[in-house]
Structures are given as C-alpha cells and as structure tokens.
Amino acid sequence: MEKNLNQNWSMTFEPYGTFTTALPASVYTVLLREGKIPDPFYGLNEFSVRELSRNDSVFFTSFHLTGDELKREHLILRFDCIDTIATVFVNGVPVGRADNMFAAWDFEIGFAAREGTNTLRVEIDSPIRCAEEAQDADHLWGQEEWMTMRGYQHLRKAHCMFGWDWGPQLPDMGIYRGVRLLAYDGARLEDFLVLQHHRKDGSVELTVTAEFSDGVPHNGVVSVKDPDGGQMDAPLADGKASFMVESPRLWWPHGYGEQPLYTVTVCAGEQGEQTKRIGLRTLTVSTAQDRWGSEFAFVVNGVKIFAMGADYIPEDNLIPRVTPERTAALIRSCVEANYNCLRVWGGGYYPDDALFDLCDENGLIVWQDFMFACAVYRLTDAFRESVTREFVHNIKRLRSHPSLGLLCGNNEMEMAWVDWGLPKNETLRMDYLELYERLLPRIVRQYAPQTFYWPASPSTNGGFDNPNSPDGGDVHYWDVWHGSKPFEDYRNYYFRFCSEFGFEAFPDCETLRGIGEEKDMNPFSRVMESHQKCAGGNQKILNYLAGEYRYPSSFENFVYASQLLQMDAIKYGVEHFRRFRGRCMGAVYWQLNDIWSGPSWASVDYYGRWKALHYAAKRFFAPVLLSIHLGDGKAVLNISNETRNVFRGTVRAGIRTAANQEVLSLEQSCTVDALSSLDVLVQPVDTLTEEQRYSCYFCCELLDENGSLLSRDTALFVKPKHFEFLDPCLTADVLLHDGKISVRVSASAYARGVRLSAGDLPVRFTDNYFDLTGSRVTVDVVAVSKEPVSLQELEKKLSVCSVYGIG
Numbered sequence: 001m002e003k004n005l006n007q008n009w010s011m012t013f014e015p016y017g018t019f020t021t022a023l024p025a026s027v028y029t030v031l032l033r034e035g036k037i038p039d040p041f042y043g044l045n046e047f048s049v050r051e052l053s054r055n056d057s058v059f060f061t062s063f064h065l066t067g068d069e070l071k072r073e074h075l076i077l078r079f080d081c082i083d084t085i086a087t088v089f090v091n092g093v094p095v096g097r098a099d100n101m102f103a104a105w106d107f108e109i110g111f112a113a114r115e116g117t118n119t120l121r122v123e124i125d126s127p128i129r130c131a132e133e134a135q136d137a138d139h140l141w142g143q144e145e146w147m148t149m150r151g152y153q154h155l156r157k158a159h160c161m162f163g164w165d166w167g168p169q170l171p172d173m174g175i176y177r178g179v180r181l182l183a184y185d186g187a188r189l190e191d192f193l194v195l196q197h198h199r200k201d202g203s204v205e206l207t208v209t210a211e212f213s214d215g216v217p218h219n220g221v222v223s224v225k226d227p228d229g230g231q232m233d234a235p236l237a238d239g240k241a242s243f244m245v246e247s248p249r250l251w252w253p254h255g256y257g258e259q260p261l262y263t264v265t266v267c268a269g270e271q272g273e274q275t276k277r278i279g280l281r282t283l284t285v286s287t288a289q290d291r292w293g294s295e296f297a298f299v300v301n302g303v304k305i306f307a308m309g310a311d312y313i314p315e316d317n318l319i320p321r322v323t324p325e326r327t328a329a330l331i332r333s334c335v336e337a338n339y340n341c342l343r344v345w346g347g348g349y350y351p352d353d354a355l356f357d358l359c360d361e362n363g364l365i366v367w368q369d370f371m372f373a374c375a376v377y378r379l380t381d382a383f384r385e386s387v388t389r390e391f392v393h394n395i396k397r398l399r400s401h402p403s404l405g406l407l408c409g410n411n412e413m414e415m416a417w418v419d420w421g422l423p424k425n426e427t428l429r430m431d432y433l434e435l436y437e438r439l440l441p442r443i444v445r446q447y448a449p450q451t452f453y454w455p456a457s458p459s460t461n462g463g464f465d466n467p468n469s470p471d472g473g474d475v476h477y478w479d480v481w482h483g484s485k486p487f488e489d490y491r492n493y494y495f496r497f498c499s500e501f502g503f504e505a506f507p508d509c510e511t512l513r514g515i516g517e518e519k520d521m522n523p524f525s526r527v528m529e530s531h532q533k534c535a536g537g538n539q540k541i542l543n544y545l546a547g548e549y550r551y552p553s554s555f556e557n558f559v560y561a562s563q564l565l566q567m568d569a570i571k572y573g574v575e576h577f578r579r580f581r582g583r584c585m586g587a588v589y590w591q592l593n594d595i596w597s598g599p600s601w602a603s604v605d606y607y608g609r610w611k612a613l614h615y616a617a618k619r620f621f622a623p624v625l626l627s628i629h630l631g632d633g634k635a636v637l638n639i640s641n642e643t644r645n646v647f648r649g650t651v652r653a654g655i656r657t658a659a660n661q662e663v664l665s666l667e668q669s670c671t672v673d674a675l676s677s678l679d680v681l682v683q684p685v686d687t688l689t690e691e692q693r694y695s696c697y698f699c700c701e702l703l704d705e706n707g708s709l710l711s712r713d714t715a716l717f718v719k720p721k722h723f724e725f726l727d728p729c730l731t732a733d734v735l736l737h738d739g740k741i742s743v744r745v746s747a748s749a750y751a752r753g754v755r756l757s758a759g760d761l762p763v764r765f766t767d768n769y770f771d772l773t774g775s776r777v778t779v780d781v782v783a784v785s786k787e788p789v790s791l792q793e794l795e796k797k798l799s800v801c802s803v804y805g806i807g
Helices: 029-032 043-055 126-137 324-336 353-362 381-398 413-419 424-449 487-492 526-530 537-549 555-579 611-622 690-695 790-797
Strands: 002-004 007-013 017-021 058-065 075-080 086-090 092-098 105-110 116-124 163-164 165-170 179-184 190-197 204-212 220-225 232-237 240-245 262-267 274-279 283-286 297-300 303-305 308-310 341-344 365-369 404-408 498-500 586-589 624-631 636-642 647-657 662-672 677-686 694-704 711-714 731-739 742-744 751-757 763-765 770-772 776-783 799-801
Touching: 007 029, 007 297, 017 029, 029 043, 043 126, 043 165, 075 086, 075 092, 105 636, 126 694, 179 555, 190 262, 190 274, 204 220, 204 262, 220 240, 232 240, 274 353, 283 404, 324 353, 341 586, 353 365, 381 424, 413 424, 487 555, 537 555, 555 586, 555 611, 555 624, 555 636, 611 624, 624 647, 624 694, 624 711, 636 662, 647 677, 662 677, 690 694, 694 790, 731 790, 731 799, 742 751, 742 790, 770 776
Parallel strands: 308 341, 308 586, 341 365, 365 404, 498 586
Antiparallel strands: 002 179, 007 017, 007 058, 058 116, 075 105, 075 179, 086 092, 086 116, 163 165, 190 204, 204 240, 220 232, 220 262, 262 274, 283 297, 297 303, 624 636, 636 677, 647 662, 647 694, 694 711, 731 742, 742 776, 751 770, 751 799, 763 776
16 A cells, blocks of 8 residues: 655644645745745845744644554655654654655654554754754864855755855755655565666667565566567566567667667566666766876767766755756756756755656766765764665666766865865765765665766866866866956866866846846845855956956846856857867866856756857757867867767858958868867968958858758957947847747848847747847747747847947
C-alpha cells in the first residue's frame, strides 16, 4: 500500500496563525498567498521577511489507517524533502528527526500509529537560529563576511537561501516534493541499477540489478521497451536480469544526434514495481595527457564533445514556486540557444527529476555538483552520517539519467584552500580530503560505477595541485569582471575547460519595474543597490561602460548598454575558446538563470526574459560558428564546426563604411572537418587610415554549400564609443503571413546591437541584439505563453533601437 499525503495540510506560524495548504509548501509561500507578508522580492521587503525565519514553524495533517494496514510488518512515512531541521510526530509521539533538506527520510511509525485517524506533525526549527548557534559553537570559514548570513555551512540546506552574490537572504523552511505512507510485509523494491556494456560489434548488453529494502535479492520480471514500442522481457533471478540490444539507437547530446530513450521496468510482484527511462550511450570525461598538459573533455559514444552551456542555479528562492512547466520553459531556452551542457552549481539544491527528464529528452549533458560551495565543513560523525544519506539518495535518484555526465565534489573549495587565504587548520584540511577525495568517490563507485567523478570545480583532479591551472582540468576565470580586466584578456588564455566565467547586466526594464517604483529606476537607488548582491557590481558595470560605450542618456539606455557589455564579454570568451577546439573543450558561462529579479550574471532573467547574452549564445553556440578576430593588423576568420559532418560553404567578408559602402570585398570557399576549428581567411587590415578605422567596420557572413545564409557578424576597429555611427533611421514593421507574426527591421546605415522590444508582451524573437549590415532583416515572433498576442498589440508595444541611440 502507498498513499499520497500531499493534500489537506495546515501550517502554524506565529504571530500570524494557522493556514491550510497543500504540499509542496513553505512558510514564505503560504504567508505570501494569505496576504500576511509583502512580496519579499519587491523593494526592500527582503530584509523584514528574512527575519521571520528566526521563528519556528509547524506543518500538520492527519491520515487514516485501516486495521489491515496497521498490521503490516512495515509502516513507513517517507518525506522526499524536509527543509531542514525538523522533528516528526505521529499522534504526539516523536518518530524521527531530519537534519538534511537534500536527503529523503523514512520513519517507521508502527509503534506510534493506531487504527482510524492519526495526526502527523512536523516541527521545523528556525534555520537562522540553528545556523548562528552552530557557528557560535564552532566557527567555520565561509562567505558571511560579505554576502551571506552567518553559519550557513553548518546546515545541509541550500546555501544560497542565506544569500549569495546574485540572490537575497531568505532562508525559507517547509516540506517539498511530497510525503507518502507505505505499508507492506517482507521486502519492498527500493531501486534498480542498469549498467551498459557497449560491444565492439555495436550491440549493447544491459545488466539490471534490483535493490530491495531487506538487502536480499528477489525474483520477478524485467522489461525493456525501445523508443518505437518494441519490448523485450527477461526474468529477474536473484535480483538480476540481462538483455542484449543488437541494434541500439544511441543517445547523443544536442547537436550531435538524436535522444532516443528506452524504458526499463522491474516488476517484483508483491515487492513492487518501478520504471525508469535510460539512454544507450557511453559518457565519460577524458583527462588524457597531451602536448598542452591534460585535456578535460566529455566523451560520448567515443566522440569528444565541446561543451557549450551555462551554470544553473535554483530557479526561485521560494522553492514551491518552481514548477515542471517553469523548468521546461527554461530548458527550451537552453535548447533554442544551442546548449549541449548545463552545470548544476553546488550552492543550491539537487534539482527535481523534471529537470533531468527534460535534459534527457533534449540532449543536455548535466554536470552535477554535490551541494558544497565556498565554505569549510567539519567532518564529524553526525555530519558524515547525514551527508552519506544525502549522497546515496541523490546518486541513486539521478544515476539512470542519460544526461548525467559528471558528479563533482564541490564548488571552489579546493581552490579556496590553495588561493583564498583560509585559516590553515590541518584538521579541517584533512576533512576536506576525506570528504571529497575518499568518501565521495567511494560512494560514487559503489552506487554509480559508470558515472565520472571529479573532486572539485575548479580542479586538476585533486590533491590541492594547482586547482585553477589553465593546463589541465576545469577553470573558473574571473579576471574579466572581478579583476576588471578588459574583454580582450580572454584571448591570453587557452583553458582546457572553462566552467565559470561571467559578466553582470541588468534585466529588462519590464522586469525591474516589478521590484520598485519609477523613482527606483536608477542603478544607484536604494532599491536597485539592495538588489545588486555583488559588492561594487553597479560600479563595475559603469567602469566597463566607460571603456566601451557612450554615457547613456536614460536609465532604459543604461540597462540596454549593460546587456550589450555582458553580451560582448561572453562572446569574446566563447569565440576564443571555440577557435582552439581540441585544446579547449568546454565553455560554460556563469550563469543561465536568476533566483529573483535584479542585476546578475544570468542570460535569462527571473521571468524567463532573454537578455542580449542569451540571443548571442544562440549565435556563438551555433553548431557551425563563423567568428572574427581583429588584432595584430589583420582580420582572422575562423569556422568552428561542432558537428559530426564535414562542413563545406562560402565565407563572404569585407570592409564597409558606416553608410554601408564597400571598401573591400572578399569571398572564400571553405571546407572544415567534422569536430574541428579552422582559420579560413586572413586579411591584412593595417593599411586602413586613421579616419577609416573610426568610420569603417569589418563584416562577414557564412553560407552553406547550397548558398543559404547561416550567420553574419561584424567587428569594429575601435571601441563603439568612438565609432562614427550614422543615424540608421531604424524602422520595425509588423507582418502577418500564414498566421505567423514577424518583424521586418530596416536601416539606412550600419546599425550595431539592434534591439527589438515588445514591452511586457509575452513574446520573444528568433533573433535580437544583432548587427544590421544591409537594408533589412526579418525575424519571427515567438510566443512564450498560452496567451495569444495579436498583430495590433505588438504594433502598439514594439520599439527598436541600436548603439547609435545610447547617448
């Protein structure tokens, strides 16, 4: 018997009283829904709402048991997520205590249960009080000096709920993912592991091992259903079954092939039944030695993949507001921007299955951090027990997903020990090695033997051996932004895999107006600075702005310019890394998404609106990329071919005046091998006069072998602030053809960074923040909600601008 207990709960939180709710639920979401607290994301409300978490909370419900159910050998309450320090009572009797929001909790309740109505009560302790008391008793190094609340590292709770340099201090508490009541005799099927052996003849042998609650193997039947519905069955004998797939359909990352999924079902009779989807593939990471050091490359089905994507953080500070639909919209944005990879950052929480299901279906390799970030942890017996429960639960939950590419011990802790000046405590240093280089890899080998483990990010494979080295492993590069280096600094490095690099920008004004009044629409207003969680972040944006663009004439233009800066910065990095494919094998920028509304490194804001960076990502993560490198008196055009086919096409390039008059015209046919990068054209430009450098630009476009346009790009010989732009007299006409709406943008002169805005309408465009080198470009309008948008509505809200109009 299994009963879902997610309905008919109540929450008591003083001084506000008692309210009914369903699960998932949290203190903040219930109080916000009931109108008892203001929106914590609006204005300065964060700070008053935060203090509510100094109080305890209680969630309670009741459930019914029959006499037969009560007689069962096992009567278990299973909580998939309690946040965080909590005591569980049945009929007033304590049945268990939870101390880790990342783990599932099973509590035997037979000794406390009774026939008929039973009460279930969960008392959750104040997370602020628990954290501060633990820090007072045992001070451990962390980030509280400048961006978080004290003591977050003592709790197995999403660290970013205590604040981060892109999110608020709102340490909510509640019950997430659900509660079930299980009643059974004997054993129960708990999980199963599927291992794949890919043979040289192309066939794949599957070995299924079922895991039962009593630790004893049982019998049953296992079925494997292929993507077309064909089914194979095999007996489960002593907990094992095997299959031979003679003509497998392999799972590939997005851009390299399809994502067929097989369904595996284990039926063990009275012990239960479980189903999982798998993909047939090999997936590991190569760290082989080469002439530059040691590579770091995902290898799928024997093919080395250039990872392209971003770092994922929690989608909301109020976790119950994260829905499968919302996550699906975010993953669609990744796929549309040509991602093939996501890194789940270690200061949040392990994502729901919905995210991994979507990554399975769409071919996004997931780099999954364990939940440790930017802090020191003491490995007491109790802490070891708690995190071991966490590790086993999440490894078993995620291991069958074909998208799972890597399990990583922590975020930035090895680098912190080496480079950040931590207090040199040898005991804590040894705890680090025990946790990430002994305990975790041992558990991964036991429960997910075919999943690659990496001890930290960044790392060169542990042992405190130069963890942020450019010559091996993965790198977090922050000299552009935190170090105030110019964008061009990316070109001084040839990282093997860059798993963090980023640049901040403000989200669209439509998003910002949701956090403050019109008087707050200033980068240095109190509200705007309270939503800027990176110390000195707005000043950094202005500093970079001074180097690149003219001073904006309005707040709207400042927001627009900040997004251009972000786009330019990451474009510099990604294009450089892709030019050196083979030496560099990954460009994963910080960060994909936002946890609330405000300036941040995200390319998709809290409401799902694309910043300029995300439109640019669609271009610079294109399977075949044409990029320009201006420097040393020449223009170098490079094609990066991240497909498994030879590319043949034509490059057209040249130099034009701001009025789009040709100064130089070039055309070059090209052939680029699969999975490679090649400089296809080198043009000297050192003969340009001083006047031409300020009034001419370099342009190029790439056509495939059928003459179809794939992409175009431009580059300036001087900073945009000094270029002699002409007024492009931009116009944007809304068109309707075959029921589809598009926008035709026209210009009388070169227009850089052309931005289309539909205001608060729920649409985006197939391209935006692009350079217009001809007379016109047409882009399609994409609806992002179920609400239809009419041509008339779009005409009313549509606006267009370019760099010419910044100031």
